[in-house]
Amino acid sequence: MSQEAVPEQEAAHDPSVPAPQSAPKGLLQQMEELMAALNADLTQLDADLQQSSSTTPQPSAVVQRSAPREP
Numbered sequence: 001m002s003q004e005a006v007p008e009q010e011a012a013h014d015p016s017v018p019a020p021q022s023a024p025k026g027l028l029q030q031m032e033e034l035m036a037a038l039n040a041d042l043t044q045l046d047a048d049l050q051q052s053s054s055t056t057p058q059p060s061a062v063v064q065r066s067a068p069r070e071p
Contacts, residue, residue, distance in 0.1 A: 025033075
């Protein structure tokens with residue numbers, strides 16, 4: 001073999017390799033954070049819709065048209 005294997009510990013402490021700012025998150029943790037953010041957004045949207053529907057005047061009667069009768 002002409003190539004030498006570099007042990008993982010040496011590669012991890014190599015100053016030429018930039019160290020990550022924080023530990024990488026697992027996929028499950030990322031999904032949980034995204035779901036929590038989505039839930040918060042949907043809760044806010046629901047509150048906004050509830051507020052806007054309570055301030056919008058509702059029609060007092062709904063006009064229903066019957067289908068034309070055949071002769």
